Amino acid sequence: MREIVLDTETTGLEPSQGHRIVEIGAVELFNLLPTGRTYHQYINPEMPMPPDAFRIHGLGDDFLADKPVFRRIARGFLDFVGDARLVIHNASFDMAMINAELRRLGADELPMSRALDTVQIARQRFPGAPANLDALCKRFGVDNSAREKHGALLDCELLAEVYLELMGGRQTGFALNVADQKSEQKVAVAAPGATAAQRPRPLAPRxxxxxxxxxxxxxxxxxxxxxxxxxxxxx
Missing domain, CATH: 1.20.5 (Single alpha-helices involved in coiled-coils or other helix-helix interfaces)
Structure with missing residues (x-):
């Protein structure tokens, strides 16, 4: 099963007020394990960066001035995502921002049914506990010391580890290892003097x-x- 862990950074919280995406990060998973393939892109929002947003991610006007606008990167982004399920922390926000950008281009929107919200999963598993990414990293022992500010690709990499834990943790990897070991097992050689067990009734001729x-x-x-x-x- 192919999944894409996805995150965006933006100029604000409301696409209806003209806020835009300034960074997209994505990590590919296959059967709940990272494949090593990632997508990362900074984007010129074609508007000044509000101070509140800058304090969150540190992406300013000067840094983003020479970055491509969304219409220049849309095809590459959609090609990377493909038809995979999208694993997103607070999925309604990121999906709204992405679809607002796609509407501006007259492109088809990504259906919300493709998104899996890890905030909802965390709240179901740990009712009443904080469900933000930093709190979940602390709960599962995921090292987030490099997360001084929000960053789309770094947050995706952290979320991929958190998502694995939310879906059963290292048991998934253990199960895969067991399957690999079974596939590599050799036929056992009987010890000297051992006799093979006999069937209670012979098999019927075919x-x-x-x-x-x-x-x-x-x-x-x-x-x-x-x-x-x-x-x-x-x-």
Missing amino acids: LSDAEAAAHDAFLAELGENAMWLKMRSDG
Whole structure:
């Protein structure tokens, strides 16, 4: 199962007020394990950065001035995402921002049904406990010491580890390792003197009467000294 852990940084909280995406980060998972493939892009929002947003992610006007606008990166982003499920912390916000950008281009929106919200999963598992990313990193022992400010790709990498824990933790990896070990096992050699266990009843023959008759006719053509006839008489 292919999934994309996704995060955005923006100029604000309300796409209806013209706020735009300034950074997208994404991490690819396959069967709940990172593949090593990532997507990361800074984006020129074509508007000044509000001070409140700058305090959160530190992406200012000078830094973003030479970055591509969303319409220049949209195709590459959509190609990376493909038809995978989207794993997002507070999915309604990021999906609203992404779809607002796609509407500006006249492109099809991403359906909300594709998104899996890790905030909701965390609240279901730990009712009443904080469900923000820093709190979940602390709960699961995920090192977030590099997270001085919000950053889309770093947050995706942290969320991928948190998501694995929310979905059952290292048991998933353990199960895969067990499967790999089983596939690599060799046929065991019996110890000297050991006897194989016998079936309580012999298996029923799978040859039809017609097939058995054809086989006997073939052996008869080989003559009396045929090795197969000797083996049958000896057995």
